[in-house]
Amino acid sequence: MRRSGPSFHLPAFTLLEMSLVICIMLALIGVGMFSSSKIEEWRAGKEATEVLRGAYVAQRMYLSDHPTTAVSTLTRANLLPYYPNHPSSFPTVKGLDGTALDIKVSVSPPVIVNSNGSVYDPSGKADDSLWDVGE
Numbered sequence: 001m002r003r004s005g006p007s008f009h010l011p012a013f014t015l016l017e018m019s020l021v022i023c024i025m026l027a028l029i030g031v032g033m034f035s036s037s038k039i040e041e042w043r044a045g046k047e048a049t050e051v052l053r054g055a056y057v058a059q060r061m062y063l064s065d066h067p068t069t070a071v072s073t074l075t076r077a078n079l080l081p082y083y084p085n086h087p088s089s090f091p092t093v094k095g096l097d098g099t100a101l102d103i104k105v106s107v108s109p110p111v112i113v114n115s116n117g118s119v120y121d122p123s124g125k126a127d128d129s130l131w132d133v134g135e
Contacts, residue, residue: 041122042130044096045122045130045131049130049131049132051093052110054083055083055105057083058080058083058084058105059082059105059108061082062079065082071107073106074106076090076103076105079105095122099115101120104119109133111132112131112132
């Protein structure tokens with residue numbers, strides 16, 4: 001014998017609810033990927049700053065041993081024995097695009113330079129301690 005009356009439906013997600021959940025998940029993934037790339041850029045800048053600080057320390061140590069030497073005459077070869085942890089070659093920095101960049105040690109504080117000799121600082125500020133020694 002069959003009962004008459006309201007039919008019972010199992011609870012389920014509607015198409016609208018599923019679409020909303022998918023859109024929210026895609027938005028969160030997009031924000032996460034954007035944040036991840038910015039974190040990688042920040043990390044590269046901090047690593048460059050550490051290398052520059054090492055060059056700055058080497059400059060100060062060399063000039064304390066050679067007080068009559070002008071900063072404009074300094075070379076990486078002069079500073080290499082004074083660089084912290086005594087690397088076998090003077091460190092370089094990688095830019096955001098992965099290219100190797102040099103450090104100009106003939107100015108104080110030292111700066112990162114492009115292949116054309118211009119100062120490389122994607123942060124846009126010379127005192128933020130990101131891609132520079134800071135103040």
